[in-house]
Amino acid sequence: MADPRRKKAKGGKGPGLALVDAxxxxxxxxxxxxxxxxxxxxxxxxxxxxxxxxxxxxxxxxxxxxxxxxxxxxxxxxxxxxxxxxxxxxxxxxxxxxxxxxxxxxxxxxxxxxxxxxxxxxxxxxxxxxxxxxxxxxxxxxxxxxxxxxxxxxxxxxHDMPELAWVGLENSDTPSPAKEQPSEKEVKPLYHELVHRYYAILKRWEDADAEARAGTDYSADLLKDDLWTGCLPTTADLHATYRGLAERMKYPCPGRRSVCEFLKVPERKLNALSPFAIPAAGLYPTKDDIQVFFNLFLLKTGWNAATAREVDAATGIEKHPTAPMYHVVRGRKERAGGTYQVAVGSEKSQIAPGNILRALIKRTAPLRKQVEIELGSVRKKLEDVPQDHRLLEEETRLQEMTTNPWLYWWPTRGIHVLDERSSTFMQDLVREVNERLPEERKIKINVTSSDFRDAYISFAYRRSGYNWLMAKLAAGHESITALQHYLKSRQWKEHSIRKVAIFSKAMWDEIRNRRVVDASILRAMVERGDITEEQRLRLEKHRTIAGMGCKSFTKPPVQIAPEHKEGSGCRVQRCILCPHGVIFQDSLDHIARRVAELHDIKTNHTSLVAWHDSLFKLELANGEETLQVNFDAALVKERVDYWTNQIASGAHKSIIMEGAYA
Known part of the structure; x- marks a missing residue:
């Protein structure tokens, strides 16, 4: 009878892991x-x-x-x-x-x-x-x-005993203290350092491959007594010889002890080939290398560490279904019931999420193949002792490693996989980065890998004009409630306090200087800090933020403003999308500005997935067509270029307004 452990699970991608009934x-x-x-x-x-x-x-x-x-x-x-x-x-x-x-x-x-x-x-x-x-x-x-x-x-x-009802302990009403998160300024130097190390690792592998091709493979002559008489091997020879040994031993990452056992000689015979770490690190990632890849991946995706560890090396990267210049990475979210989180990256960028994984998966392919060989050996033993706990546990560990992209080589322990155990990598990274920073820019808090997800969500929240929807999309959450955990940090509480202070000052300034408060003007002042007389004049003429008129200002279409309150004015004012919009001759500059803002939002303020799932894409297409049909092409180009430069220089900020229901 066939062993049930060796049957393939329906819909699975390999040998099933069902245990025997006992x-x-x-x-x-x-x-x-x-x-x-x-x-x-x-x-x-x-x-x-x-x-x-x-x-x-x-x-x-x-x-x-x-x-x-x-x-x-x-x-x-x-x-x-x-x-x-x-x-x-x-x-x-x-x-x-x-x-x-x-x-x-x-x-x-x-x-x-x-x-x-x-x-x-x-x-x-x-x-x-x-x-x-x-x-x-x-x-x-x-x-x-x-x-x-x-x-x-x-x-x-x-046992027919009354249950323990310890009221107030199971669901604590005590709010958790605000977590201190690293700011964008603190994360940026860590990101640049990780990118620098990532490229250095790729260069190290590239150089090692070239040296191995140029060096001499002495793996067949290591037992000759006069091999190193009068000279020592070059680094290129070390790389070539180590790879030759791996080929002869049919083991991808031999260490000193295994080589000596293979050659049946004492370790002193291999002194000239020492240290083994140099040629091995030219082939595979080390423990620190894998941390560089992993933390850079977290920064580029905004995923939590558990989801990133669940990426499947065989199926986790896919071609984008509609845009061949992009790829899609999927990771399983165990805490969300096995659903998948998605990240999109550019095929052209070496530090896009999928390309980070591809570089790692390609380099660790021999390690993964060796794990499959060891897995087969364990399963062979299990045929004789199917209930051996240690063998079953080893089978599970090796099975997971065959699809895990985060494999690395450890000089004294062989092939390992990144796990949840604590590491001092981040503390060491922060310390080394701080050594090069002036005192006022030093990172003051203890940064962990999990902080990168918080930083990613905070970045999306800030750059989208504090838009909850954009932050929710960046986090991959199904509800706003789940997002609130990430926005309870001290920096966002301080941000809220600052905004309340700005609102209060703006309102009393308007009352003091103009004796009237216009909600649209007040909102613009809170968002931008100040408004120009031209902007104030437009608002007072009852023009929309797009410089257009409106045929039904209190009844916007439901698809544009799904949360509109009956009888109130339109909060959204995405007039380029709206059938009620009226274009005037002086609308050119405002529509051109909105087109430039939308290009900026697409490039700098939202992910590809969020862009395609929003109405911004249609709004941009409508805006460009409106300019093309109604205004002189040269004048359109001049005004769009002007606002593009204003945005790039920081003189103007793209605003994604509350109510921009994408």
Missing amino acids: LPSPSAEHGGLVFWTQHEKRVPVDLREFVHGRYDAAEGKVGERLWGGDFDGIPELTYQLAPYIHAAWVSLAPGTVDQKKKHLYAWWRLFKKHRAIAPINTVEDLDGDTYQGFARLAQISGEPVSTFLTVVNAYREA
């Missing part, structure tokens, strides 16, 4: 404390640490900083909850399982801290509100409480 339930071998998830990316869940405790878990400086503290084992409580943890977690994604375990760590630490006062050994010991109070004092609330109570109350329900 494995999804808790393993009897470990007293029901070990099981495998049934998620697409299966992982083992081992609850034995909650029985035996966990001590001195920190590994190095990073581990010491991230580990929250040791905890004692609570055997009986763990055995009671194990079946209910299995039921609650068996379908979860790997990252969610890790998070759930960290939630339980917090409770086990709390139980250890208060063991002398209120010892917890079983679910029954949780009766009362003692630990509800302890949790509140320890500021444990929200998801950690929900994770714990879900399994505890499932046990209590199954």
Whole structure:
């Protein structure tokens, strides 16, 4: 009978990962404390640490900083909850399982801290509100409480016990503090440094390829005693010899130990070929290289790190369906139910998202092929021991690596893949960039890779004239509510305070100087800081922002102003799109300005996807046709060029108004 693990899943792209029937339930071998998830990316869940405790878990400086503290084992409580943890977690994604375990760590630490006062050994010991109070004092609330109570109350329900209702802990009403995000000025030097390093890596590979072609391959002569007599190999020879060894060994990234084992000689015989890192780094990305590629990719897409790690090396890049000069990159969003996030890039740009991935995928192809060989070997062993946990876990790890673009070479550990574990790369990058910056421009806050997504969304929000729709499109969110998390930072709260101050000053200035407040003039002053007399005159003549008249100012078409309030004036004023618009001889300059603004919006203020999904594209086409049909071509060119230059110099800013429903 065929092994069910080797069948292809329907609609899948390779061997299925379904486990044999016995494995999804808790393993009897470990007293029901070990099981495998049934998620697409299966992982083992081992609850034995909650029985035996966990001590001195920190590994190095990073581990010491991230580990929250040791905890004692609570055997009986763990055995009671194990079946209910299995039921609650068996379908979860790997990252969610890790998070759930960290939630339980917090409770086990709390139980250890208060063991002398209120010892917890079983679910029954949780009766009362003692630990509800302890949790509140320890500021444990929200998801950690929900994770714990879900399994505890499932046990209590199954044993006819009243559920624990710890009111106020599961859904904390305490607002999270505003997160400090790096500003655009702080992100820019990091971006330029990443771009510089990216091109340096590509150049290093290109130079190494050229040297390997020019050098002499001594891989067949390494055991000759007189090989290096009187001379040492050049760098070109090192590259050629290393690649020759890889070919002879049929292994893409040999290290010193594996080469010595292959040649059956002690390591001292290879001193002339040392260090191996030089020729290997000429072939494959290193640990730092992969961080450069990854963080630059985050900056170019605005994705979160988890989504970027889910890009499939085989299917993640596609041709654009309508524009051959662009490509589309897709990444799976586990936290959004497996939906896909999309980024569009130019085929001409080396630092476009798809081209960053292509350069990496091409370079790591031999590593991926080696992983496939190792995967086949593991599956061969599983035919004899289909329930071996270690082999199943290794199969899962290797299967994921075969489609993962973020592979790299580690001198002492072989082929690795970028994972979620902490790295000091960003701290080192910030420190090195700061060393070259004057004091007033130094980056003051601790920047992480996740901040790049916040910076991308903030950039889109600012450059679109603080348009929520543009920020939502940049974030790839389905609702404005999800976007609000990213706009709670200190810089946006300060921005709101500044805008309120500008509004207040503008309103009282109008009252003091003109004895009347016109809403359209007030809004223009808040957006631009000030308006010219020509602009004020146009507004007072009841011309629209496009310099046109309107046949029905209080009844704009619903497709242009879907949120228009009955009886009020049109807020949108996208007159070039509107059948109510009336063109006058003096409308030329205003329409030309709008055309120049739309070109600027397309080029600098919105993504290709957002542009094609909006009405801006049609508005630009209508504006150009209106100018062509109604005005002199030379005069049109002169005015469009004038406003284009004004925008480029910063003298005029393109405004995407509130109500520009795209």
